[in-house]
Amino acid sequence: MSQYYTTTDHFVLVPALMLALFGCAVLLFEVLVFPHPRQRKWLLLFVLLGLAFAGAGVWRQQNFLASQGIEELTAFGGTLTVDGFAIFFNWIFLAASLIVTLISYRYLEVEGEHHGEYYGLILLANCGMFFLATGTDLITLFIGLELMALCFYILVGFLREDRRSNEAALKYLLLGAFSSGFLVYGFSVLYGLAGSTKLRAVADALASREPWDPVVFLALATTAVGLLFKISAVPFHMWAPDAYEGAPTTVTAYLSVGSKAASFALLLRVFLMPLGAAREVWEPLLAAVAVATMTVGNLAAVTQTNIKRLLAYSSISHAGYILLGLIAGNETGIKGVLVYILVYTFMNLGAFLVVVALRRKDLLGEDLDDLAGLVYKSPGYAILMLIFLLSLAGIPPTAGFIAKYYIFLALIETRHYVLAVIGTLYVAVAIYYYFRIVRSMFLAPLADTGPLTTSFGLRLALVVTGVLTLGIGIYPEPFLGFAQTSLAR
Amino acid sequence: MLHPITTVHYLLLSAALLLVGTIGVLTRRNVVIILMSIELILNAVNINLIAFSRYFGDVTGQIFAIFVIAVAVAEAAVGLGILIALFRNKETVWADEIELLKW
Numbered sequence: 001m002s003q004y005y006t007t008t009d010h011f012v013l014v015p016a017l018m019l020a021l022f023g024c025a026v027l028l029f030e031v032l033v034f035p036h037p038r039q040r041k042w043l044l045l046f047v048l049l050g051l052a053f054a055g056a057g058v059w060r061q062q063n064f065l066a067s068q069g070i071e072e073l074t075a076f077g078g079t080l081t082v083d084g085f086a087i088f089f090n091w092i093f094l095a096a097s098l099i100v101t102l103i104s105y106r107y108l109e110v111e112g113e114h115h116g117e118y119y120g121l122i123l124l125a126n127c128g129m130f131f132l133a134t135g136t137d138l139i140t141l142f143i144g145l146e147l148m149a150l151c152f153y154i155l156v157g158f159l160r161e162d163r164r165s166n167e168a169a170l171k172y173l174l175l176g177a178f179s180s181g182f183l184v185y186g187f188s189v190l191y192g193l194a195g196s197t198k199l200r201a202v203a204d205a206l207a208s209r210e211p212w213d214p215v216v217f218l219a220l221a222t223t224a225v226g227l228l229f230k231i232s233a234v235p236f237h238m239w240a241p242d243a244y245e246g247a248p249t250t251v252t253a254y255l256s257v258g259s260k261a262a263s264f265a266l267l268l269r270v271f272l273m274p275l276g277a278a279r280e281v282w283e284p285l286l287a288a289v290a291v292a293t294m295t296v297g298n299l300a301a302v303t304q305t306n307i308k309r310l311l312a313y314s315s316i317s318h319a320g321y322i323l324l325g326l327i328a329g330n331e332t333g334i335k336g337v338l339v340y341i342l343v344y345t346f347m348n349l350g351a352f353l354v355v356v357a358l359r360r361k362d363l364l365g366e367d368l369d370d371l372a373g374l375v376y377k378s379p380g381y382a383i384l385m386l387i388f389l390l391s392l393a394g395i396p397p398t399a400g401f402i403a404k405y406y407i408f409l410a411l412i413e414t415r416h417y418v419l420a421v422i423g424t425l426y427v428a429v430a431i432y433y434y435f436r437i438v439r440s441m442f443l444a445p446l447a448d449t450g451p452l453t454t455s456f457g458l459r460l461a462l463v464v465t466g467v468l469t470l471g472i473g474i475y476p477e478p479f480l481g482f483a484q485t486s487l488a489r
Numbered sequence: 490m491l492h493p494i495t496t497v498h499y500l501l502l503s504a505a506l507l508l509v510g511t512i513g514v515l516t517r518r519n520v521v522i523i524l525m526s527i528e529l530i531l532n533a534v535n536i537n538l539i540a541f542s543r544y545f546g547d548v549t550g551q552i553f554a555i556f557v558i559a560v561a562v563a564e565a566a567v568g569l570g571i572l573i574a575l576f577r578n579k580e581t582v583w584a585d586e587i588e589l590l591k592w
Contacts, residue, residue, distance in 0.1 A: 139556055142556065142557075146563070153568075160574050166575035166578055170572060170575055170587060171587070174524070174527070181510070188538045188553070191538065191550060192544075196547070
């Protein structure tokens with residue numbers, strides 16, 4: 001260890017460096033270079049540039065791994081590891097950030113809270129997500145998680161004048177910080193078991209112990225509580241509907257896909273590698289959590305009249321389905337989890353994009369009735385929303401079907417028949433509440449004749465998410481292949 | 490004759506702090522006190538880390554503890570900032586009165 005910062009270290013770190021650099025630069029530029037509100041569009045361009053540089057960094061890493069024929073590249077003495085898994089998730093995070101950046105411009109103007117900090121926080125949150133997907137050290141993972149979470153606390157409360165936004169931020173912060181405390185307590189016990197914070201060393205230390213060792217169980221239980229909070233699994237889901245409803249809709253969209261995907265990346269890293277040795281302990285626990293999550297998520301969604309709250313409960317239930325893939329745990333299961341997260345990112349973002357378009361100066365646009373008769377006013381939006389909802393429900397030929405198919409296939413391969421049956425039954429419930437939205441859009445008379453709030457970025461984002469949601473469903477092979485090469489090891 | 494203080498004692502103290510912090514978060518209704526209880530949990534973590542660090546003769550645990558302290562400060566700063574933003578719109582620090590969002 002003569003050199004502290006090698007070229008490999010730099011190569012691995014480039015995407016995070018770019019995101020952090022541009023994230024901080026946006027904060028400075030807003031004050032020093034583009035102080036006038038009319039110059040905000042240059043700021044937006046600057047943010048897109050930062051995302052492009054980060055994407056280029058990930059792209060070069062991917063090419064390097066492929067051209068050298070190696071599976072992983074470690075840096076900083078094993079603290080960061082770029083492998084297929086990290087690259088897969090980094091693409092998802094960057095795509096989510098890009099789409100959210102594109103749709104935010106008009107929306108923030110309508111809300112009257114258009115500040116440069118918003119974009120800075122999005123880039124910094126994405127930087128935290130990078131460390132969650134790439135980190136293989138307990139300290140790095142914890143810092144990445146907190147970087148992301150702190151940005152999200154502020155973003156959720158971004159509408160300072162809106163009491164609902166304040167409340168959502170406070171509730172999210174209190175429960176989020178509480179769960180982080182539990183998680184890091186679990187990490188400290190893991191460090192105590194291994195004498196090292198490297199995930200691989202922790203895995204070796206746990207493998208040499210009994211799975212039912214009480215200290216291992218303490219570490220497992222506290223870590224699991226923290227992680228399940230982050231993915232909003234029942235019984236730790238209480239923050240999600242409140243945070244989703246109160247946050248600005250663009251932030252809700254980002255929270256529901258970016259934060260969730262990053263938390264699942266962390267969950268997969270921790271549960272498959274270090275805690276993999278204690279699988280017989282956590283498998284029944286997670287199975288119970290997954291069933292409870294699907295039950296509460298799906299049943300509570302049925303009675304909601306606020307679209308954001310309905311989508312919040314639907315996203316809780318999706319977390320349950322993703323957990324099922326981890327419980328199956330074989331190659332198909334993990335591949336199913338990755339495909340599910342990829343698909344979920346685009347279909348859930350798409351659904352929120354339509355909600356973003358409903359917001360006007362004089363209309364909150366969050367009520368189910370605000371969608372009434374949308375097809376008579378803007379048929380394109382209504383049809384795209386239909387595609388997203390079909391996909392969320394898991395109906396072919398959309399992408400959501402492929403995702404659910406692999407989860408259920410893995411459950412049957414590993415003989416978890418009961419879980420497969422429960423999961424399938426809840427799809428029927430999900431179809432009911434998603435079709436409440438569809439019925440409102442297509443069969444109810446037109447309620448609100450005002451125009452939709454739309455912009456070039458929003459239309460572009462809608463087309464991209466729509467094409468991907470249908471495209472992955474009709475021609476899934478390249479995406480399945482991508483997931484296959486990205487399996488966590 | 491006093492017994493020497495061993496690593497186990499520190500771990501028990503840390504577990505006790507975790508318990509106190511958890512009970513505080515779950516039962517107290519003043520938001521400021523809830524934030525303080527979260528700090529207790531993070532300090533439990535720090536005691537754990539330092540005790541293990543000393544036990545292994547390994548400096549990593551202390552570095553981890555410094556990071557945890559930094560994060561705790563950032564969390565408190567953001568938390569109080571959000572609380573002030575809320576207080577400007579509705580003058581309360583009682584969690585029971587923060588009730589606009591309900592299922």
